[in-house]
Amino acid sequence: MRPASLPTSRTVPFRTRVAKASARPPVVRLARKDFLSVLDLDPESLEACLRLAAHLKRERRMTRRAASTQALAGQHVALLFEKPSLRTRSTFEIAVRELGGDVVCPGPDVAFGGREVAADVARNLERWVAALVLRTFAHQRLVEFAVAAPRLHVVNALTDDEHPCQALADLLTLREHLGDLRGRTVAFVGDGNNVATSLAHAAVMLGAHVHIASPEGYELPDHVLAEAARTARFGAGVRRFRDPRVAVHGAAAVYTDTWTSMGQEAETDVRVRVFAPYQVNATLMAQADPEALFMHCLPAHRGEEVTDEVMDGPSSVIFDQAENRLHVQKALLLMLLSQ
Ligand code: CP
Ligand code: NVA
Numbered sequence: 001m002r003p004a005s006l007p008t009s010r011t012v013p014f015r016t017r018v019a020k021a022s023a024r025p026p027v028v029r030l031a032r033k034d035f036l037s038v039l040d041l042d043p044e045s046l047e048a049c050l051r052l053a054a055h056l057k058r059e060r061r062m063t064r065r066a067a068s069t070q071a072l073a074g075q076h077v078a079l080l081f082e083k084p085s086l087r088t089r090s091t092f093e094i095a096v097r098e099l100g101g102d103v104v105c106p107g108p109d110v111a112f113g114g115r116e117v118a119a120d121v122a123r124n125l126e127r128w129v130a131a132l133v134l135r136t137f138a139h140q141r142l143v144e145f146a147v148a149a150p151r152l153h154v155v156n157a158l159t160d161d162e163h164p165c166q167a168l169a170d171l172l173t174l175r176e177h178l179g180d181l182r183g184r185t186v187a188f189v190g191d192g193n194n195v196a197t198s199l200a201h202a203a204v205m206l207g208a209h210v211h212i213a214s215p216e217g218y219e220l221p222d223h224v225l226a227e228a229a230r231t232a233r234f235g236a237g238v239r240r241f242r243d244p245r246v247a248v249h250g251a252a253a254v255y256t257d258t259w260t261s262m263g264q265e266a267e268t269d270v271r272v273r274v275f276a277p278y279q280v281n282a283t284l285m286a287q288a289d290p291e292a293l294f295m296h297c298l299p300a301h302r303g304e305e306v307t308d309e310v311m312d313g314p315s316s317v318i319f320d321q322a323e324n325r326l327h328v329q330k331a332l333l334l335m336l337l338s339q
C-alpha cells in the first residue's frame with residue numbers, strides 16, 4: 001500500500017506537473033522524407049521514436065499545456081484511406097490536432113476513382129499540406145505518391161505488404177510490459193501478412209527473436225527474412241515455423257492477426273479452413289512463457305484467430321497496442337514535420 005506521505009499524481013502541485021511534462025527528449029529528424037516502411041528507420045531512430053512516444057504518453061496524462069501542443073501549428077495533414085479504418089484514422093486525426101495542426105480528409109473516390117492519376121493527386125496535395133497519411137492496397141501506389149511529390153511527407157497507414165505504424169505501437173507496448181527486448185522471443189501465429197512483416201522488421205532491430213508460424217502457402221515472404229537479417233541487432237533474427245506450438249514455445253509474447261486481410265474477402269472460406277489449426281487459444285498460450293503477453297493489431301474475429309478467453313484474459317495487451325498507436329504516431333509526425 002502507498003504510504004500516506006507519498007504524493008500521488010493528484011497531490012503533485014500543478015506547476016510541478018507542467019515542469020516535468022515539458023522536459024521532452026530531443027526530436028530526432030528522420031533522415032528519410034517518408035515513412036513507407038519500418039526499413040525507413042535505423043535502430044537509433046526507432047529507439048528515438050519510442051522514447052519520444054513514451055514521453056508524449058506521460059505528458060498527455062499529466063497536462064494538455066505541453067510543449068508539443070503547438071508543434072504543428074499552421075500545418076495540415078491529409079488523411080487518404082482506400083480501405084476502412086477505426087484505429088489508424090482516429091489516432092492520426094487526434095495526433096495531428098493534439099500537436100496543433102489540422103487535417104483534411106479527401107474521400108477515396110477523388111484519389112482512387114480514376115478522376116486523375118495518383119501522381120497528380122500527390123502534386124496537388126503537396127501545394128496545401130505538409131504530409132499525407134495514406135492507406136491503400138498496392139505498396140507500389142504508396143511509392144508513386146511519395147516519388148511524385150518531393151516536398152510531401154508520405155506516411156504508410158497500411159498497404160497489402162506493410163503496416164509500419166502498427167509495428168511502432170507494438171514495440172512500444174512490448175517495451176512497456178517486458179522492458180529490454182534483447183534475447184526475448186515474439187511469436188506471430190497466422191498469415192505472414194503486412195502486420196507480421198512490419199513486426200519482424202521492427203522487433204529484430206531491438207534484438208528480439210521473431211518466430212512466425214504459418215500454414216503452407218501463407219508464409220512470411222523470403223525478402224522479409226533477408227531484410228530482417230540486414231537490420232537485426234544483438235544476434236536477433238526471424239525464423240519461420242509450420243507448427244504453432246513449436247513457434248510459441250517459451251515466447252514472451254504471442255501475436256496474431258485476422259486470417260483474411262482487407263481485399264482478400266473472396267478467399268475467406270478457404271482461409272478459415274486452412275488457418276483453423278493456428279487459432280490462439282488457452283491451449284496454445286500454455287506452450288508460451290507463463291507470463292506471455294497476448295497481442296493483436298485489431299480488428300479481431302473472435303472465435304476465429306483468437307478465442308474470447310485469450311482476448312479478454314489477463315495476458316491480453318490489445319488495447320494498450322491500440323492506445324499506443326496515438327503516442328507513436330505523434331512522435332513520428334514530430335520527427336517528420338517539426339521545424
Ligand atoms: N490496427 C489497425 O490498423 O486498425 P484499423 O484498421 O482500424 O486502422
Ligand atoms: N492484416 C490486416 C490488418 C488490419 C489492421 C489487414 O490488412 O486487413
